Amino acid sequence: MPTPVLAFDMLEESPNIDMPKYNLQPYLFPEGELQETKQATQPEQPSKAKQIPKPPVSAEKTMSSKQPQETQENVLHVVPLPTLGNAKTEDPTHLHELDEKIKVLKNKIKGMGGTPQTKFGYAKKGTRAKKVANHKIAKEKSGFFLGGGYGFGTINESYNSQQAKSVALGIPEQQEIFSVLPKLSGAANMANVELGYQQYFNPYFGARIYGDLLFIPGFANYTTLNDNTTSRGFGGFFYGLGSLNMDLLFDAPLEKQKKHFIGAYAGFGVGLMVLKDRCYNAFRQVLQEGYNSPNTLWKTLIQVDYTINLGVAFTYNRHLRFEVGTKIPLTYLRLGFETPATYINKNNSQQLISEDTGFKRSSLLVMNVLYAF
DSSP, rough: OOOOOEHHHHHHTTTOOOOOOOOOOOOOEEEESOOOSSSSSSOOOOOOOOOOOOOOOOOHHHHHHTTTTOHHHHHHHHHHHHHHHHHHHHHHHHHHHHHHHHHHHHHHHHTTTTTOOOOOOOOOTTHHHHHHHHHHHHHHOOOEEEEEEEEEEEEEEEEOSSEEETTOOOOOEESSBBBBBBBBEEEEEEEEEEEEEESSSSSSSSEEOOOOOOOOSEEEOOOOOOOTOOOSOSSEEEEEEEEEEOOOEEEEESTOOOOSSEEEEEEEEEEEEEEEEEEEEGGGGGGGGBBBBBSSEEEEEEEEEEEEEEEEEEETTTEEEEEEEEEEEEEEEEOOEEEEEEEEEOOOOOOOOOOOEEEEEEEEEEEEEEEEE
């Protein structure tokens, strides 16, 4: 029986063999030349033999034995799993199978009464952040607001009939009051107060609902009578207009941060107006001798005023708003609460007829400063 020989002893005896260093476990081979391993066939199992004790190993061999062993995958050149997975997904057959599965799922969704979603839109980068920022700006510009300012307009009144109502008889008769039918006009310098709520849907568009009150703090003068003028006035009048309004707001930012805006507004208002007047001595130039009254044409006039609101605005720091606009009259609605002037002399007493007593106002210029909370 041939004498067993240790494999590493053989390697020591043949140092010229060109092969990598391996941490070989002691296998027993028959004495003689090593047999080459056939690649096509499975290597034969080594015969069982008694393990011969290892001889002392030098320091160099000890260090080499601590080197990591090569794994079986490296020896057999195993292809990594991710590579195999990519190859599978790129396989046309596999892609075809996925298409068939998608078609089956679509048919199931349609069978359940749904609509399969196969196309999806993706928002551009930063779109969501921009929407959030715009919503924050719109919220900051919304809220209750309070303010006021100045209003200016012209008030006109006239009498347009040769009849007046007899106070004693209660019927119309030939008027004896005026030698010439009067036409009066005067400038109204008014204060304005506004209170309301505005809501912006985005930084550029919004709406508001508010109430405003325009009134003369005192009495103004009718400075013109039938084209004749006097600074002292022919009569005095008080005018007030309270309205409920709804406007649309349009704003354009002046800088990238959208803190300051220039814009416009347009809307509609329904108001209730009050007019009272009084007579001055200069008005006597159109009166018949002997007739006198504390009023010119109206003791009290109350009627509904329909208005169109138009204007431009500048918003500072999203809260403080400066507006210049106009209130254009559309029409008026008499409520039956008016009381025309009554003229008295020694022999008779006549009252002006409401239907023949005219009133008209010009478009009102309004300038306001508002603050949104």
